Amino acid sequence: MNWLTLLMVLPLIGSVALAVLPKENEKLVKQVALASTLVVMGATIAMAVGFQRDNIELQFVEKYAWIPSFGINYALGVDGLALVLILMSTILAPVVVLAGWNESQGGRWSVKTFYILILVLETMMIGVFAATDVFLFYVIFEAMLIPVYFLIGGYGSGERSAAAVKFLIYSLFGGLMMLASIIALYVMSGAQGGHTFDLAALSQLQMSSMTQNLLFLGFFIAFAIKAPLWPLHTWLPDAAESATPGTSVLLLGVLDKVGTFGMIRYCLTLFPDASKTFTPVILVLAVISIIYGAILAIGQRDLKRLIAFTSISHFGFITLGIFAMTSQGYSGAALYMFNHGFSTAALFLVGGWMISRRGSSTISDFGGLQRITPVMAWMFFLAGMSSLALPGMSSFVSEFLVLVGTFTRYPVHAVIATFGIVLAALYILIPVQKALHGPTTPGNENLSDLNLREKIAIAPVMAIIIVLGFYPAPLLNVINPAATHVIAQLGFSDPAPTSGGK
Amino acid sequence: MMTSTSLVYLIALPLAGSAILLLAGRRSDKWGHLLATALSASSFFVGLYQLSLMVGRTNSDRPVTQKLFEWISVGTFKIDASLMLDQLSICFVLLITGVGTLIHIYSISYMSHDPDRRRFFAFLNLFIAAMLLLVLGDSYLNLYVGWEGVGLASYLLIGFWNQKPAYATASKKAFVMNRIGDMGLSFAIMIAFATMGTVSFSGVKEAAGHTSTAALTGIGIMLLVAATGKSAQFPLQAWLGDAMAGPTPVSALIHAATMVTAGVYLITRSNFIFDAAPTAQLLVVIVGAITLMFGALIGTAKDDIKKALAASTMSQIGYMILGAGLGPVGYAFAIMHLLTHGFFKAGMFLGAGSVMHGMNDEVNMRKYGALRKFMPITFATFGLGYLAILGVPPFAGFYSKDMIIETAFNSGGAKGIILGCVTLLGAGITAFYMTRVMILTFTGKSRWDEEAHPHESPWLMWLPMAILAIGSVTSGYLLSHGDTLVNWLSPLFVNHGERAELLSPVVVSGLALAMVAIGVAIAFVKYSRNEVAAVAPTDVSIFTTIARQDLLQDRFNEAVFMQPGQALTAVLVKTDEAVIDGAVRGVGRIALGSGSALRGIQTGFVRSYAALILIGAVALIAAIWVVTQ
């Protein structure tokens, strides 16, 4: 059974169904959209159950010729990491639809268009993680920009057009760098046994270290823009500020993961030597991202921008974990990707509810919400605790794994990165204090607390955050084999304890 | 090691209580406090049951573990969620659940008028669960979960009345400073894993023998940083005074009896590291000694009764840290002082709460006076605690504090003499400021505000105070009689044998009592003979001014960390927009600018195009000219 194709087709069917629905019946449109995403989520979970944990090979593999004359295949397959990310994406999609029930109103286009875009985006989110043909990956990678562009530019707030264009240009710039590298790979593959875009085949290419370095940079810059790594991050705060909360969740929670996922899937696999060459630089950038993002987050006055900067800090952790080249770092980074999706989703969704109720995203406009809207305040607090990686929250496990994994090989980087956890306390607690604590500021007296729909939407997110905080094994068991495999392929093994032990 | 299946209930019961109360919301307003108290009490009884089991076993069989599930397992980094109860943790379990339950009972009445009482109890239960996890975790990482868990509970409880901005700030300050300490713990765990490949207590203990001293010193120092954060030790002590923003029962439970002593637990638990890392151990002693004096000096100048007690707590924990830093002989005495302190300081805090309860939540001692007649029970229990903290025989403090002073003197060499003198001096200052608190609060003339109508607290409040007072009186004797506690704990520590005695116990006790007498006498002269002003006098010496400002700790932090940090943040925010994003926008502007500049060429006049063609032709020919040269 072609599980992955099925997963990709299901949202498309939903979007086609939406397309034939009348534009006026917005409620029906939303219900169909929710139903579609729920079906996809169910299908993904059903697929995940069938995943063989200890098998390091790609699973659910499909391969059909697409453009045979160029050796381009429609090839899909998942390893543990991709599975986890697809799972995250498909769980987030219904949450976003349900949580942002009303955010599609007031856009440039109809409500129907909004959900069609969301569903099309979901198809691509699945495809981008599942693609094993480099060309297919590239096509989806770039095609994803289109629905997001329209989601930001058409349904956002503030300077949404400018933000959307900035996002698009940044991403396109990176994408074109990657395209150049992909073409170079294709050409080289022709000289070494037949033109192909197959990831596994391309990873066997022989190339000089100079070539490898250049091609690596092409891929890496694309991913570093996506994942936003300092100093390529400035599109993210603008985009997050302007986008609707639901879009922001998909943007930061899923799309940006393509960057870190790509670093693992493509940079490490295709260019192992170049990855090692650039590791010192990347680690420094990652550490800068962690500290820089955190400090910038502290200095923000706008709630959405603040969350965006916390994400830059978190992406620094993920990148650090990836390039630490230890199984703890890798597994931590992979788990971090999953957890970050949910903790950012929680922050953005609750923040979005706060903003839509108050009509302002400036933090100082809030105040005393704890007394007026206790449930919403608690949810924001919990989301914040997840973001600062409080033990007991899922993000703690991943963050600590990244730090421990990094420390065993790069102690200095890990030590500096650890200062990020103090800054995290500041960037979460300052908005918590300003928005939730203190006396009620004028204009906030009549805000309503979360309604049932919102509670239903946020509950699974919170449940996942807390349950995985105490019991991350289901995910770690899926990720670990892939981690060990990748690290071993790169010729690394975990540093042994310096003084024996055990 | 023996396994048990019932350890988890110690934590699960209060945790469940917390979860139920928080999730049920206002529906549980009526019965929430009762449920929380009952669950805390049942956890205490589980603890007692475990103690009875433990006593029934031989020394080496006493520790029990319970593996709950595999928590994190990546490569060689394998952490089980498992609990371990040994002789050390059972002391804490009983202290936490025992004092905790008493404070639950006290709070039922104390918080009865607060609309959010249910939430308060939920947090208290959450704290109990986290603190139990802290002392029951069998690895540093499990401990870390509890460690931050109590930080969270402390944050929530300090900021319980967070509608007041100052209180909200206090809670944030506590959390952030604790996080700095937590960072130390993170570092310790990372170093331990990198050098030993394990972070469980048993694993590290085993590996400590063949690990380099440098690594052990690193771990030790980082553990000390963690301890200074959580236990409000120098230099991370500044949050404790502000933490008094929380309701008084919280101050009693968290910021006096239990959470702040977690640092002592951590150092004692990590004895195998400190024993092998003398440098770290020396630092522990230094930190303890500094904080001891620091807290005591602040205590002499505070007019806020809770802040005076908080300063005293800081000072007393300094004693414990100092004791723990003295090595194998000191651990048990540190723990003993911790336990007795838990009784008398919790009792005194509850007493302070009782006074506040009767005085319209007034905390300024200068507005008290002559409360003895109106609050006899409070006076009696507070007084017993007072005698205990002074170290007057046969009260609890006498046994525990004198042991630490004695051990300090006997730790050998100049270090011993210095430490001994510091601890003695500390005892004297303690006597001074505690006497000051007693005199200002309970004796002399009344200096109340007009609307104050002091009255004794209801029985739900004084009963826990009374029980704690009994503990203050008896616990010292019970724990030290026949070296009960020392023998109980001895299997955990490496015994280095007896050291030469510098001063005999009798001499030390005599000296200590003399210092205490001097301190009491000065306080009497200063505060009992003279009138006490209801408003704090301003024409005081520079030393008093500095002490009133907590020895400038906040000013120091603000000047050295906060303001530069804020400046850095502001600069970076501007830089990000101007430089990094500016560069990006600059590229856009260059493209736009060159576009509009080149647009000028497109005049629409054929002749200007012709001129351009001519120029192009000239350029082309010039190129040919150059190339063919």
Add this chain to the structure above:
Amino acid sequence: MNAANYLYLSALLFTIGAVGVVVRRNAIVVFMCIELMLNAANLSFVTFSRINGDLNGQVIAFFTMVVAACEVVVGLAIIVTIYRSRRSASIDDASLLKR
């Protein structure tokens, strides 16, 4: 005589024609200047033909003349049309590319 002199003459005439295209505004004069340039080129062709002792150059010049004739016919027709609609033969008035 040195045949190169014809080439210099050709270059000079071509340059003058080019300047004329740029500086004159009357479309007909501009056209004549273009013809001048073509003629200058033709002179070069003929001279090359002589230098190389080969008639190909002359044939090319012949073709140039034909094409120039065509061009003149069409170009003048365009000028007439423009004049008819704009009542002006100034090429500056026909700057529709801009406005």
Add this chain to the structure above:
Amino acid sequence: MIDLALQVGQTAAPEATLFWILAPLSVVAALGMLLVKKAVHSAILMAFVMIALAIFYIAQGAPFLGIVQVVVYTGAVMMLFLFILMLVGVDSSDSLTETIRGLRPIAIIGAVGFGGLMVSLLARATLGRNAVGVEAVNADGNVQGIANLLFSTYVWPFEVVSALLITAALGSMVLAHHHRIQTRPTQRELSIQRFRSGSLANAAGLPAPGVFARHNAVDVPALLPDGTAAAASINASLKARGDVLNSSAFELGTVDTSAGEEK
């Protein structure tokens, strides 16, 4: 003339004489083309340059081209130019002041650069090379030689060029053909239009020119009752061409209006 030129072509010295007389003249004529105001003058100067070139062709052993040059260029093309000038050349007096800022310096610099570079290149390229001469290939006659090439090697381009000529002829006809989009307005419509145009000044039609007794010429304006010239009475084409007499000379104030005997 042809014979003379052909003779000149054979011998170096006369050719030089011819060249050094005609070349400066043709350059001066070309420059004059740029500098004169009237397009007609330009056309005449152009014709001179072309004839000079025709002579050079003949002198260089290309009598066929020389003849064609005279016939096609000076005869047909230049006549076409003049014809069109007559048709549209009402504003043929061209102002030489430059309206596009900075264009003239650019043109001059460009010209100097272009000319200088060309000359310098030519000097380099042809240095030390002697002309072969076309005497050998013209042995059978120049026309025959060209015909041989045209109808063998270049037959295909020749055909294409003939097609081009036809197309150009058709194209020019299409372009020049004036297709009326609307029906011509009738007198009645024009009259209604005049009355509705807002002002009644022209309702009765424009004044006729020069009908004030003495001057019944079309280039003399009519005089208004106050004695000033009526500009509207002159045909716009005449005005544009500058062929209007100064009307002030005919104003009442300056003209002797006393009746006198013609005889």
